[in-house]
Amino acid sequence: MARAEAIIDLGALEFNIKRLLSNTKAEGLAVVKADGYGHGLVPVAERALKAGAKWLGTALLDEAIALRDAGITAPIIAWLTPVSDDFESVLKKKIDLAIPSLGHLEAVVKTGEALGIPPRVHLEVDTGMSRGGALKEWIPLVTRASELSKSGGLEVIGIWSHFARADEPNHSFNDEQLRNFQARVLEAKEAGISPKILHLSNSAATLTNDSSHFDLVRLGIAMYGLSPDVNTMGDSKALDLKPVMKLRAKLHIVKDVPAGSQVGYGGTATTKSDTKLAVVAMGYADGVPRNANSTAGVLVGNRKAPIIGRVSMDQFVVEIGNDSIAHAGDWAYLIGSEGGDGYTADAWAKACGTINYEIVTRIGPRVPRVFTN
Ligand SMILES: *Cc1c(COP(=O)(O)O)cnc(C)c1O
Numbered sequence: 001m002a003r004a005e006a007i008i009d010l011g012a013l014e015f016n017i018k019r020l021l022s023n024t025k026a027e028g029l030a031v032v033k034a035d036g037y038g039h040g041l042v043p044v045a046e047r048a049l050k051a052g053a054k055w056l057g058t059a060l061l062d063e064a065i066a067l068r069d070a071g072i073t074a075p076i077i078a079w080l081t082p083v084s085d086d087f088e089s090v091l092k093k094k095i096d097l098a099i100p101s102l103g104h105l106e107a108v109v110k111t112g113e114a115l116g117i118p119p120r121v122h123l124e125v126d127t128g129m130s131r132g133g134a135l136k137e138w139i140p141l142v143t144r145a146s147e148l149s150k151s152g153g154l155e156v157i158g159i160w161s162h163f164a165r166a167d168e169p170n171h172s173f174n175d176e177q178l179r180n181f182q183a184r185v186l187e188a189k190e191a192g193i194s195p196k197i198l199h200l201s202n203s204a205a206t207l208t209n210d211s212s213h214f215d216l217v218r219l220g221i222a223m224y225g226l227s228p229d230v231n232t233m234g235d236s237k238a239l240d241l242k243p244v245m246k247l248r249a250k251l252h253i254v255k256d257v258p259a260g261s262q263v264g265y266g267g268t269a270t271t272k273s274d275t276k277l278a279v280v281a282m283g284y285a286d287g288v289p290r291n292a293n294s295t296a297g298v299l300v301g302n303r304k305a306p307i308i309g310r311v312s313m314d315q316f317v318v319e320i321g322n323d324s325i326a327h328a329g330d331w332a333y334l335i336g337s338e339g340g341d342g343y344t345a346d347a348w349a350k351a352c353g354t355i356n357y358e359i360v361t362r363i364g365p366r367v368p369r370v371f372t373n
Helices: 010-021 033-037 041-050 061-069 087-092 102-115 138-150 172-190 203-208 345-352 356-361
Strands: 004-009 027-031 055-058 076-078 096-099 120-124 155-160 197-201 216-219 245-257 275-280 297-300 303-306 316-319 331-335 369-372
Touching: 004 010, 010 027, 010 041, 010 203, 010 216, 010 369, 027 041, 033 041, 033 356, 041 055, 041 061, 055 061, 061 076, 061 087, 087 102, 096 102, 096 155, 102 138, 120 138, 138 155, 138 172, 155 172, 172 197, 197 203, 203 216, 275 331, 297 316, 331 345, 345 356
Parallel strands: 004 369, 027 055, 027 216, 055 076, 076 096, 096 120, 120 155, 155 197, 197 216
Antiparallel strands: 004 245, 245 275, 245 331, 275 316, 297 303, 297 331, 303 316
């Protein structure tokens, strides 16, 4: 029996995808990068397709290859592929590539010519985020892509971009990016490109901005049942989403300590009274952030027990209190519970000054994923 595990509720994943797709006429792309946001790449991808997603999206080429090697034949886009990547595998495994620059286009087309396979690409335009995508190179990029398509050396499947502030639904920058996107698509069409698929929306825009859905919405965090931003959009409950991941670890030991005991490395916390502590068998090497404060903790013996002291590499201490019914060997829930209200990924994010995305994606490879429903 594992000392820690992440329980992945694939039924909840299916519920979330259906709920998100019921709000749009666009097709759905399930974003499964970073091991399915820490939830497990292949099981998440397979269930997402069963739930109605038609496409899969990864950051890395290796992630896309792992999906093909698992026998998945649905269209896949990989969007973070440095020009030194193995484009031969891209073409042989029929993986769509995001193209953010002329350099990328020339590299993949060269490989395509050598193999006699025209690359399937999605031209990426920078509409204001200043991260991926072509900005000043856009016209040269679409001009060259058009030329290559006409000679049969390239298949332009899509044009796409990414929002920087979709989790602030009322921010005018979203309108600005949308207008830029429409203008850049028009330029591409004038250059002779006729893409089948336009895509711009992430989870937040899928939930809040119909006019940005186009042909395909890219579903990430919301598919996993978490809010893109609890402050601006409300939590999972408010958005009618079901968190997919529960996280639990065993209590290694339970013991009584006197008032005034300092706890953990650096003695950063001290017990205020005689109390009972428990050691949870999970630490920062597993993805529990070292800087989590005592507003996070575990649910054990039907009650919340806050972190006391610093999180260590493989373990951390919680204060369970004198009258706790918890024993060594019991499960302590870091995220979720068997029923009732436990801590959430949002609570952990707040306790660490980060976002729920980082909490779930950091859960490390020492923690087995167990799939249910
Ligand atoms: C990660 C990612 C998404 C999903 O974003 P969420 O905020 O999790 O919905 C969509 N598109 C691209 C290009 C991404 O990198």
